[in-house]
Amino acid sequence: MRGRRLLALPAGLLAGFMLLLALRADAWGQSLVADLSSHLIAITTGFTGTDVVLFGAVDGEGDVAVVVQGPEGEVTVRHKDRVAGIWINTDEIAFARVPAFYSVALSAPLDGVVPPAVLQRHEIGLDYIRLAPTQKIDKAEKLAEYRAALIRNKQRMGLYATEAGEVSFLGQRLFRTRIHFPANVPTGTYTASVFLIRDGDVVSAQTTPLLVSKIGFSANVTEFAQRQSVFYAVLSIMLAVTAGWLAGIIFRKP
Amino acid sequence: MQIYLPIAELSVNALLILMLGGGVGFLSGLFGVGGGFLMTPLLIFIGVPPAVAVGTQANQLVGASVSGVLAHWRRNNVDVKLGLVMLSGGSLGTALGVWIFALLQALGHIDLVISLSYVLFLGTVSSLMLWESLGTMLRGRSTATRSKLHHHTWLHGLPFKMRFPRSRLYISALLPALIGFFCGLLVAIMGIGGGFLLVPAMIYILGMPTALVAGTSLFQIIFTTGIAAFLQAVGNQTVDIMLALLLLVGGVVGAQFGTRVGAKLRGEQARALLALVVLAVAVKLAVDLIVRPEDLFSITLPGGA
Numbered sequence: 001m002r003g004r005r006l007l008a009l010p011a012g013l014l015a016g017f018m019l020l021l022a023l024r025a026d027a028w029g030q031s032l033v034a035d036l037s038s039h040l041i042a043i044t045t046g047f048t049g050t051d052v053v054l055f056g057a058v059d060g061e062g063d064v065a066v067v068v069q070g071p072e073g074e075v076t077v078r079h080k081d082r083v084a085g086i087w088i089n090t091d092e093i094a095f096a097r098v099p100a101f102y103s104v105a106l107s108a109p110l111d112g113v114v115p116p117a118v119l120q121r122h123e124i125g126l127d128y129i130r131l132a133p134t135q136k137i138d139k140a141e142k143l144a145e146y147r148a149a150l151i152r153n154k155q156r157m158g159l160y161a162t163e164a165g166e167v168s169f170l171g172q173r174l175f176r177t178r179i180h181f182p183a184n185v186p187t188g189t190y191t192a193s194v195f196l197i198r199d200g201d202v203v204s205a206q207t208t209p210l211l212v213s214k215i216g217f218s219a220n221v222t223e224f225a226q227r228q229s230v231f232y233a234v235l236s237i238m239l240a241v242t243a244g245w246l247a248g249i250i251f252r253k254p
Numbered sequence: 255m256q257i258y259l260p261i262a263e264l265s266v267n268a269l270l271i272l273m274l275g276g277g278v279g280f281l282s283g284l285f286g287v288g289g290g291f292l293m294t295p296l297l298i299f300i301g302v303p304p305a306v307a308v309g310t311q312a313n314q315l316v317g318a319s320v321s322g323v324l325a326h327w328r329r330n331n332v333d334v335k336l337g338l339v340m341l342s343g344g345s346l347g348t349a350l351g352v353w354i355f356a357l358l359q360a361l362g363h364i365d366l367v368i369s370l371s372y373v374l375f376l377g378t379v380s381s382l383m384l385w386e387s388l389g390t391m392l393r394g395r396s397t398a399t400r401s402k403l404h405h406h407t408w409l410h411g412l413p414f415k416m417r418f419p420r421s422r423l424y425i426s427a428l429l430p431a432l433i434g435f436f437c438g439l440l441v442a443i444m445g446i447g448g449g450f451l452l453v454p455a456m457i458y459i460l461g462m463p464t465a466l467v468a469g470t471s472l473f474q475i476i477f478t479t480g481i482a483a484f485l486q487a488v489g490n491q492t493v494d495i496m497l498a499l500l501l502l503v504g505g506v507v508g509a510q511f512g513t514r515v516g517a518k519l520r521g522e523q524a525r526a527l528l529a530l531v532v533l534a535v536a537v538k539l540a541v542d543l544i545v546r547p548e549d550l551f552s553i554t555l556p557g558g559a
Contacts, residue, residue, distance in 0.1 A: 047258045048265050076554040078362050086370075086543040089362050089552070149551030156549075183258075183265035184301075218260040225261060225491050233487035236495045237480055240313050240502060244320030247506030252324075 031059045032204040034066075034194040039208070041181055042215035049183040052210070054105075054192055055176040062198040063107045064167045064175050065124045068210070070101025070159075071188030074134065077146045077153075093146045094134040100186040102129060102154070105165030105177040114200050122195055122202055126151055126160065158182040187212050261494035262306045268500060270300070275504025279318065282505070283512020284519070285528040288315050288447030288475060291376055291535060293501070294368075302497070304365060308355070308445030309492030313483040314501045315447045319476040321506045325513065326469025333420040333466050336430055337473040340452075343431035344438035344478040351442025352485040358443075362554060369539045371444050377536035379451055384529035390522040421462045421470075429460060434474060442482045447475040450532065464521070 034056025041050055054066055075098040081090040104125055119128045131150060137143045154160035159182070167177040179192070190210040195202045214222055225232045257268040274296055282289035290311050297307035326332055358364040412426035433455045437448035452471040456462045462470070487493040516524060 043258060045258050046256060048256045076362065078552050078554065080547060080550045080552070082546075086366075087547055087550075088366055092362060146551070149549070150553055152549065153551065153553040183256075184263065186263070214260065218258055221260040221495060225487070225493070225495075229488045229491055232495075233484045233493065236313055236487060236493050236498060237316055237483055239495065240317035240483070240498060241320050242317075243499070243502045244317035244322075244506060245324065247317075247321045247510065248324030251506075251510040 030204070032194060032196040032206055033057050034192075034206050034208065036192060036208055036210060039210055041185070041210070041212040043185075043187065043213065043218055044215050045217050047183060047218075049185070050181050052179045052181065053176060054179060054194070054208075055174070056194060056206075057173050058175065058196050058204075059173070061172075062196050062203070063110065063113075064169075065107070065110065065122075065195045065197060066105040066165075066167055066177050066179070067122070067124055067193045067195070068101070068103045068179050068190060069099040069123070069193075070186055070190050070212070072097040072099055074098065075150060077150050079146070079149075093137060093143070095131050095147075095150060096134045098131060098150065099129065100188065101159050101181075101190065102126070103161040103165065103179055105167045105179070107167040107169060107175065109164075110197070114197060118201055122193070122205070124195065125164070158184065159186070181212070185212055187214055257496065257500075259302075259494050259497050261492065262302045262310075262497060264301055266300065266497075271497065271500040272504040274300075275314075275501040276508035277504075279505035279508025280512040280515075281508075281528075281531065282318065283322075283509035283514075284516040285512075285524055285531075287449040287453070287528065288318055288479075289505070290315055290446030290448075291372065291444070291450060291532060294445035295372075295535065295539070297497075302494075303492075304368065305355075305359060305486075305490060305492045306494055306497075308368075308442075309483065309486035309490060310494045310497045310501070311445040312441065312479045312486055313493050313495075313498040314505060315479040316476060316483055317498075317502045318505050318509060319447065319472045319479060321509060323469060323472040323476060326472065329469075331466050331469035332473050333418060333462070333470045334473065336418045336421055336423070336460075336462070337470045339416070339427050340430040340434035340470075340474045341477050343433070343435035344441075344474055345481050347435035347438025347440075348442050348478045348481045349438075349485065351439040352482060352489060354439070355443050356490065366543075368444055369543055371440065373536050373540045373543065375440065375444075375451060376532050377540065379454055380529040380532035380536060383454060383525055384533060387522040387526040387529060391526065421460075421466055423460065423462065425460060430456075433459065434478070438478045438481075441475075441478045442485075447479055449475055450528075 034054060037053040037055070041052065058064065074094055074096055076092050076094045078089040078092040080087040083090065110119065110124065116128070119125055123129050131147050133143065151160055155162050165177055165179070167175050169175045190212060191207050192210055193205060193207045196204040213219070255268045256265050258265045274293070278289040278293045278296070281292065294307050294311050297311065298304050323332065355364065358367050412428050414427045415424060416427040417424050433452065437452050440446060440451065441448050449471050452474070453467050456467045456471060457464060483493055
């Protein structure tokens with residue numbers, strides 16, 4: 001819902017913004033300027049996911065890549081094997097600093113145009129996300145398998161993009177792209193990184209922070225549950241008892 | 255209407271949750287059990303993290319049991335003394351269960367243990383129950399004897415004998431305490447009230463009068479689920495109050511209608527139906543354990559979700 005409202009932003013206003021950016025880029029001699037339509041994603045009680053528009057300007061020819069990454073944390077990947085007829089987790093690899101969310105948008109395909117080393121350095125594309133195991137794994141094959149499984153599971157949850165989004169150019173210099181955040185987006189600090197690519201190398205980059213946060217009632221409940229968990233526990237049990245008791249009274253047989 | 259669950263960190267359709275609560279509540283009213291064995295897998299199915307499903311379900315069951323026990327209380331069908339003895343074991347079992355839950359979660363085996371417990375306990379009890387109720391139905395009610403009650407087994411030789419005047423029993427206090435302990439364990443690990451296991455245990459092991467069983471087990475379940483809900487909320491922060499309230503509203507309304515329909519069913523018919531429902535859940539989970547999963551890999555996110 002929020003996303004659609006956002007798109008209904010007067011086109012003129014957005015164009016004005018972008019023109020300003022374009023002028024600024026020239027005046028300051030920067031080859032790349034970008035910003036987000038919003039720096040805060042508020043998770044309210046009615047939150048169902050949202051879109052954020054990233055727009056910007058470049059000072060000339062080149063391809064643009066946009067990478068959005070979410071808060072990092074350790075993730076354990078487990079592998080099932082058949083033991084005595086049933087499927088049981090038998091092996092695991094823990095990965096450190098895995099982004100909870102990852103999406104990428106490109107103005108043109110980069111495969112074969114940009115050397116993998118460059119993509120790797122800037123983590124452009126699912127194949128190039130930095131996913132390091134917490135302990136040294138000797139077998140490269142096994143590591144690759146677990147890495148692919150991590151990405152596949154994240155994709156199934158809708159938290160890693162299944163394919164690169166599109167960065168569209170308006171004329172020669174202005175670009176924009178839309179980043180989708182699903183309803184189950186984890187809270188925390190995100191970064192939106194924009195890369196300008198010329199002749200197979202990144203010539204300019206800019207990173208913009210983006211905050212995903214629970215706001216209002218949801219935020220209060222979460223904070224209450226975590227900060228005063230004993231009080232929260234007692235209160236929630238009392239609520240349950242009251243609800244049950246009320247129902248027993250209301251539906252009492254005459 | 256979409257609503258965001260703050261602890262489960264998930265956006266769900268409020269109507270769907272109300273209907274889930276109502277449907278399970280109807281069945282629980284019909285059969286006189288909590289319905290946790292159906293609700294927990296359903297919640298996990300719609301995307302609620304297992305830990306939150308179990309914690310919230312415990313809280314929801316407190317309300318459902320209070321609502322259920324009121325009716326039995328009015329008819330004086332609660333043996334408070336026996337309930338309290340069961341509770342002494344039950345609270346220990348619940349506390350231990352919450353601890354085991356956290357341990358298994360860290361080891362990555364919680365899903366397996368939940369599934370295995372469902373298959374093992376629910377499968378066994380429902381098969382026995384189905385067998386027994388079908389037998390009763392075939393023989394007809396008049397010839398159904400209760401000879402079992404008068405058998406003297408080693409169970410009657412246990413120490414700490416205690417009188418329970420309301421149930422007209424003179425048995426070892428260890429028996430109800432042990433039953434309570436065992437069901438308390440399962441409350442915490444499986445996110446169920448345990449009524450489904452308590453009821454047959456109280457009838458066949460303790461030899462309690464059937465009329466008192468439902469009220470007394472519910473009375474005990476209020477406290478074991480209460481302890482579980484408290485410990486899960488304090489220790490793991492996995493009780494989602496929004497989800498619990500939605501389930502409760504649907505559940506208590508559904509349960510009232512279920513009770514009315516249930517009054518029209520004969521005991522063995524209700525037991526056979528319940529056994530079939532539970533057996534279906536157990537078989538589904540058993541198949542999931544045996545059939546090769548679509549993806550052999552799974553991931554655990556930080557925060558235990």
